[in-house]
Amino acid sequence: MAFFREFASQLMHALRNLMPIVVVVLVFQLGLLQQIPDDSVAMIVGLGIVAIGVALFLQGLDLSIFPVGKSLSNQFAKRGSIPILVTFGFAIGFSAVVAEPALIAVAEQAEAISEGQIEALTLRLLVATSVGFVVALGVFRTIMGYALKWFMIVGYILVVLVTYFAPEEIVGLAYDSGGVTTNIVTVPLIAALGIGLAASIRGRSPLMDGFGLVALAVMVPMISVQLYGIVVFANPADPSDIALASGDEALPSGWLTMVLELFTMFRDVLPIILTVLFFQYLILKRPLSNPRKVAFGFLLVILGLYAFVVGLKMGLFPIGTSMAEQLIGMDTFVYVYLFAFCIGFATTMAEPALIAVGKQAEEAAQGQLNGSVIRLLVAFGVAIGITIGVHRIIVGDSMHYYVMGGYAVVIFLTFLAPKYIVALAYDLGGVTTSEVTVPLVTALGIGLATQIEGRNVMIDGFGLIAFASIFPIVTVLSYAILIEMIKRMRERSFA
Numbered sequence: 001m002a003f004f005r006e007f008a009s010q011l012m013h014a015l016r017n018l019m020p021i022v023v024v025v026l027v028f029q030l031g032l033l034q035q036i037p038d039d040s041v042a043m044i045v046g047l048g049i050v051a052i053g054v055a056l057f058l059q060g061l062d063l064s065i066f067p068v069g070k071s072l073s074n075q076f077a078k079r080g081s082i083p084i085l086v087t088f089g090f091a092i093g094f095s096a097v098v099a100e101p102a103l104i105a106v107a108e109q110a111e112a113i114s115e116g117q118i119e120a121l122t123l124r125l126l127v128a129t130s131v132g133f134v135v136a137l138g139v140f141r142t143i144m145g146y147a148l149k150w151f152m153i154v155g156y157i158l159v160v161l162v163t164y165f166a167p168e169e170i171v172g173l174a175y176d177s178g179g180v181t182t183n184i185v186t187v188p189l190i191a192a193l194g195i196g197l198a199a200s201i202r203g204r205s206p207l208m209d210g211f212g213l214v215a216l217a218v219m220v221p222m223i224s225v226q227l228y229g230i231v232v233f234a235n236p237a238d239p240s241d242i243a244l245a246s247g248d249e250a251l252p253s254g255w256l257t258m259v260l261e262l263f264t265m266f267r268d269v270l271p272i273i274l275t276v277l278f279f280q281y282l283i284l285k286r287p288l289s290n291p292r293k294v295a296f297g298f299l300l301v302i303l304g305l306y307a308f309v310v311g312l313k314m315g316l317f318p319i320g321t322s323m324a325e326q327l328i329g330m331d332t333f334v335y336v337y338l339f340a341f342c343i344g345f346a347t348t349m350a351e352p353a354l355i356a357v358g359k360q361a362e363e364a365a366q367g368q369l370n371g372s373v374i375r376l377l378v379a380f381g382v383a384i385g386i387t388i389g390v391h392r393i394i395v396g397d398s399m400h401y402y403v404m405g406g407y408a409v410v411i412f413l414t415f416l417a418p419k420y421i422v423a424l425a426y427d428l429g430g431v432t433t434s435e436v437t438v439p440l441v442t443a444l445g446i447g448l449a450t451q452i453e454g455r456n457v458m459i460d461g462f463g464l465i466a467f468a469s470i471f472p473i474v475t476v477l478s479y480a481i482l483i484e485m486i487k488r489m490r491e492r493s494f495a
Helices: 002-033 040-063 065-079 082-098 101-113 120-144 148-165 168-179 186-200 206-210 213-234 239-245 255-283 291-328 334-349 352-365 371-395 399-416 419-430 437-451 464-494
Strands: none
Touching (some): 002 040, 065 255, 082 120, 082 186, 082 255, 101 437, 120 213, 148 399, 148 419, 213 419, 334 371, 371 399, 371 464, 419 464
16 A cells, blocks of 8 residues: 555656646647647647656656665765775766666657667767766765866866867757756766765765766766767768668567567666666675565666656657647747746746755755755746757757857856855756656757758757756856855945
8 A cells, every 4th residue: 555655646746747838838729829739639648658657767766776776875985985986976877877768768869860870779878878987076076075166167168179079960969968867867866976975074065065966967978979979970871771770660569569668678777777786786795675675666667667758759749849830830939939938947846856956955055045046046047048949949040159158158157156056056957857848848849940941950959958957057156146246245334
């Protein structure tokens, strides 16, 4: 009975996360467009399957990955061995990202749109390796007590330099790949690892030293994927290979397809299982406290991933594409901007990872920060970012200059911002896009690029997630700078 109560709670949680999207879509469909899409029943069923998939996935995480990951982090932190901690950081970063639902969705979309030039599995392995490396680096930074801002400033200067040389076909996808790496699986694990380490080391601040791993996990994939794009688009694929990769060959149907897809999901989760077993049994040399419960949790994770992907194809992808098509058909682009702003703000306010990080920040800051204010600032930043991203698609501007300009502003604000907010602000930029938001926003961008004449789907369709990651950093840093200025002005007036 306890399991079913927990599942019901997770299902309600998933439905609440979907509600902002449903409300925004209904307001635009019934109030503005005054029409219902032809495949609305399939979309509703798809949304229901997404909710069930997310609920199963979260329930599985609570039974397996989260408790085991936190237990391993605590045990390694107590041991104090830097090589083991760094290796564990790499393994956790890699294994969690490979199984990230939002990354799976974006990678599959990229492979389909590029007609096989971008390989979904290669892209995911590249991003996962990048995150593994950077989590290991972040763990080392926390242990040694190095300031995060220099890592971020140097890192984003490299991002901007690589962007300048990268082919335009890869830029949007690269930035989106960075934005979707920190999500439903990775954020809780990585955040718990960083904060737990900072709390266990004398002289470290959980607020200044514990946060930052998520931010680093967003940044490095942007560099590696753009380098991958330079190689891929410098050597165009053979047309016969592209036709094969795009899936033109006949595929099995029915039960066999379902079994193959479930096997794929098992393959996606296998790195996490192997990581847990390796460190638990071979490094710590201790058995799992409840192996049956953990195994059942992993089974739920696999089933949840399967349902989530099926629901995406039936619900969220068609909604984003349909809304883009209908809004573009109107006489003005104003409603496209309005929809982008509303969907960005509403979905971010319901983002569970943001709520969790906001609470952690409030506790770590000991009264310096308010969790509700943080959520509003981040939601406002995401709304602005997606609106600017939509504007870029509509006018057909190059993504290079928008992104380079955005991160130039971020670097400038980093120099001005108080130290206590920098790591948190960068982390908040990485937790803004949920497993629900990413597919919808990705579909919206691809839909707009498809409907607007003269746009290239590969060049213009991706990139909205990147804007959703940049501008929350800007709003949070700007808010902290403003508060600090007001505080100093008050101190001078009372002096």
